[in-house]
Amino acid sequence: MDLVKNFGSLVFSDEVMKNHLPSETYKSLKKSIEFFLPLEPEIASVVACAMKDWAIKNGATHYTHWFQPMTGRSAGKHDCFIDLKNGNVTIKFSGSGLIKGEPDASSFPNGGLRNTFEARGYTVWDCTSPAFIKDKTLYIPTAFCSYNGEALDAKTPLLKSMEVISTQALKILKYFGDEKTTSVIPNVGAEQEYFLIDRAKYEKRLDLKICGRTLFGANPVKGQEMDDHYCSRIKIKVSDFMKELDERLWAFGVCSKTKHNEAAPAQHEMAPCFESCNVAADHNQLIMETMRVLAKEKGLACLLHEKPFFNVNGSGKHNNWSLSKNNGTNLLEVGKTKEENIQFLIFLCAIIRGVSLHAGLLRMTAAHAGNDRRLGGNEAPPSIISIFLGEHIFSILESIEKGGEITGDELHEIFVTKAKTLPNFLKDNSDRNRTSPFAFTGNKFEFRMLGSSSSISFSTTVINLIVAESLECFAEIFEEEKDLEKAATKIISETMREHKKIIFNGNNYSKTWEDEAKKRGLCNIKDTVTAAQELMKKENVFMFEHFNVFSKGECEARYKIALYSYCETIAIEAHTMLEMVGKEILPAINNHTKNVCDLFLKIEKTCGLQNKSLKNEVEFLNSSIEKINEYKEKLKESLKESENFKEIKEKAEFSRDVILKNMENLREIVDSLEQIIPKDLLKIPSITEILHKV
Ligand code: ADP
Numbered sequence: 001m002d003l004v005k006n007f008g009s010l011v012f013s014d015e016v017m018k019n020h021l022p023s024e025t026y027k028s029l030k031k032s033i034e035f036f037l038p039l040e041p042e043i044a045s046v047v048a049c050a051m052k053d054w055a056i057k058n059g060a061t062h063y064t065h066w067f068q069p070m071t072g073r074s075a076g077k078h079d080c081f082i083d084l085k086n087g088n089v090t091i092k093f094s095g096s097g098l099i100k101g102e103p104d105a106s107s108f109p110n111g112g113l114r115n116t117f118e119a120r121g122y123t124v125w126d127c128t129s130p131a132f133i134k135d136k137t138l139y140i141p142t143a144f145c146s147y148n149g150e151a152l153d154a155k156t157p158l159l160k161s162m163e164v165i166s167t168q169a170l171k172i173l174k175y176f177g178d179e180k181t182t183s184v185i186p187n188v189g190a191e192q193e194y195f196l197i198d199r200a201k202y203e204k205r206l207d208l209k210i211c212g213r214t215l216f217g218a219n220p221v222k223g224q225e226m227d228d229h230y231c232s233r234i235k236i237k238v239s240d241f242m243k244e245l246d247e248r249l250w251a252f253g254v255c256s257k258t259k260h261n262e263a264a265p266a267q268h269e270m271a272p273c274f275e276s277c278n279v280a281a282d283h284n285q286l287i288m289e290t291m292r293v294l295a296k297e298k299g300l301a302c303l304l305h306e307k308p309f310f311n312v313n314g315s316g317k318h319n320n321w322s323l324s325k326n327n328g329t330n331l332l333e334v335g336k337t338k339e340e341n342i343q344f345l346i347f348l349c350a351i352i353r354g355v356s357l358h359a360g361l362l363r364m365t366a367a368h369a370g371n372d373r374r375l376g377g378n379e380a381p382p383s384i385i386s387i388f389l390g391e392h393i394f395s396i397l398e399s400i401e402k403g404g405e406i407t408g409d410e411l412h413e414i415f416v417t418k419a420k421t422l423p424n425f426l427k428d429n430s431d432r433n434r435t436s437p438f439a440f441t442g443n444k445f446e447f448r449m450l451g452s453s454s455s456i457s458f459s460t461t462v463i464n465l466i467v468a469e470s471l472e473c474f475a476e477i478f479e480e481e482k483d484l485e486k487a488a489t490k491i492i493s494e495t496m497r498e499h500k501k502i503i504f505n506g507n508n509y510s511k512t513w514e515d516e517a518k519k520r521g522l523c524n525i526k527d528t529v530t531a532a533q534e535l536m537k538k539e540n541v542f543m544f545e546h547f548n549v550f551s552k553g554e555c556e557a558r559y560k561i562a563l564y565s566y567c568e569t570i571a572i573e574a575h576t577m578l579e580m581v582g583k584e585i586l587p588a589i590n591n592h593t594k595n596v597c598d599l600f601l602k603i604e605k606t607c608g609l610q611n612k613s614l615k616n617e618v619e620f621l622n623s624s625i626e627k628i629n630e631y632k633e634k635l636k637e638s639l640k641e642s643e644n645f646k647e648i649k650e651k652a653e654f655s656r657d658v659i660l661k662n663m664e665n666l667r668e669i670v671d672s673l674e675q676i677i678p679k680d681l682l683k684i685p686s687i688t689e690i691l692h693k694v
């Protein structure tokens with residue numbers, strides 16, 4: 001395969017645009033993309049025509065406005081390019097069709113922003129993310145908003161936050177004499193973990209099919225105790241999947257770069273090259289979708305749930321975030337001159353301050369029912385947000401705080417020397433480093449809390465905004481204090497004084513850290529219900545409003561959706577458990593009990609012997625059946641009770657405290673029986689069988 005030629009072959013890329021558009025149109029479009037300018041309608045018509053011709057030439061029959069509603073996934077309605085005009089077939093795709101769509105999208109979550117009877121919603125072309133062809137359909141990335149302009153999706157706030165951080169970062173760059181840079185871009189590289197299991201086994205488990213995770217199942221006889229899966233030889237079937245995944249993603253313009261086996265059996269990871277965060281967010285959706293579909297085609301199932309199996313590592317998604325000038329210079333990279341290094345420290349401080357002031361909000365961006373099962377389990381960061389900087393950078397910041405000068409050359413020398421060894425330093429200490437939820441890794445920050453199924457959009461939106469807010473505050477200091485170095489020293493020492501508490505270079509998994517974090521007054525938010533409250537906190541609503549990203553109403557809508565989705569996830573899981581217990585598990589246990597009873601009686605009748613162990617087993621099975629029935633009823637009752645709550649917060653708390661507890665009790669008793677129920681009776685594949693099949 002011609003790697004370069006194949007890359008982006010299904011994308012209406014910059015190069016395709018250049019070749020297919022009149023040069024004036026191309027220039028105007030590029031300007032809109034770079035400067036966040038609205039698109040002229042005439043330009044849209046010309047682009048639409050070129051896009052349509054290119055798509056049809058490349059086999060497309062349909063087009064779709066592809067958007068990301070507040071479900072965490074993507075959606076779109078597909079329209080054919082052909083139309084009837086006076087009884088004749090024609091091809092139709094206009095500029096307005098490219099720019100705006102109106103899906104009947106009343107069924108998507110809106111948190112009360114729209115009522116179904118006034119459910120007008122618009123999709124609006126996002127010209128900053130390239131269109132592509134998939135399944136003979138031209139996918140046009142779009143934002144999705146209500147008739148009144150409220151954001152109903154993940155993209156709109158992300159785009160707004162990019163504009164905000166660009167504006168604020170440019171202000172800072174000007175103080176450093178940079179008049180050339182015209183925009184500043186947040187970049188993201190999102191590492192994606194996943195499980196790959198045998199399809200036939202997957203199909204036999206209602207819990208995996210409906211909920212994406214196993215709701216029952218004894219611990220596997222072999223998990224990850226031997227550390228023999230991480231980066232081990234990739235099995236042929238998995239390798240075959242990965243190769244085809246690469247090829248498909250490359251054609252979509254996704255630069256799938258790294259692949260390896262992860263810690264748990266049947267767990268893997270892929271990492272794409274980083275790119276502008278908006279495109280990275282779209283691409284991450286595309287990656288997850290392609291993984292699911294391809295796995296099915298290959299007789300496999302791809303699990304993107306954060307915790308598909310109890311007691312083996314779950315899957316995360318690392319959001320690697322950095323900031324670059326439009327010429328590609330990374331602002332989180334240590335510089336060559338004293339000024340460049342001061343600038344680097346300023347951006348670093350903006351991140352420290354932002355994370356410290358909005359730690360709870362950042363935590364919230366990783367909160368949902370699935371990820372609650374993973375965070376804090378010594379496989380992912382704990383629920384406490386902190387920043388890892390590494391001792392060297394920390395000591396430089398600390399010395400400035402203590403009144404030390406930013407000694408140009410010296411700083412430069414120490415810094416560069418140390419920075420050169422920094423990647424090695426981090427690698428040598430990867431145990432400690434890997435435990436941090438927000439780690440500086442040389443020239444980017446790695447937010448490691450996200451769950452594998454999450455969209456990266458909201459966490460990126462929040463990172464962009466909290467950093468922008470600090471940059472805005474720093475710009476005021478630069479404005480007041482004309483001397484660059486004095487202003488920088490003030491910013492650094494103030495940031496350290498007020499926000500040093502968020503920096504932690506030690507082991508985040510240790511119990512002592514939890515105690516230490518408490519002493520430092522850091523928030524430790526353990527579950528989604530608590531995390532969701534962060535969205536409504538004064539300082540967070542203020543920030544969203546201040547930057548015109550969300551109104552208070554939009555914050556509230558997202559808050560409600562987070563809780564609603566939490567309740568529904570748990571309710572669906574509980575119903576699935578009841579279905580499995582009623583239709584599969586209890587009948588199997590009953591049958592087994594009957595068989596043991598029969599055997600006991602037969603031995604007594606034919607041989608006149610009393611088999612004590614069989615009698616004990618019957619007694620044990622009998623009491624277990626009673627317990628299962630008891631827990632089943634309790635779970636049913638709690639589900640019923642949850643219907644009565646009027647307030648979503650109360651319902652969510654009840655789901656967390658009562659329903660989840662009842663589910664755990666039911667699971668525990670069922671799991672304890674798994675190893676004694678014969679395979680021909682309990683037809684659900686065990687976790688051991690699932691993890692060690694592919
Ligand atoms: P690790 O597993 O050690 O974290 P990987 O190589 O698997 O490292 O993943 C690193 C991810 O970080 C990749 O997606 C990569 O593209 C991304 N990345 C690298 N540099 C930057 C950067 N400057 N900004 C954002 N992301 C980056």
Ligand code: MG
Binds near residue numbers: 191318446
């Ligand atoms: Mg990583």
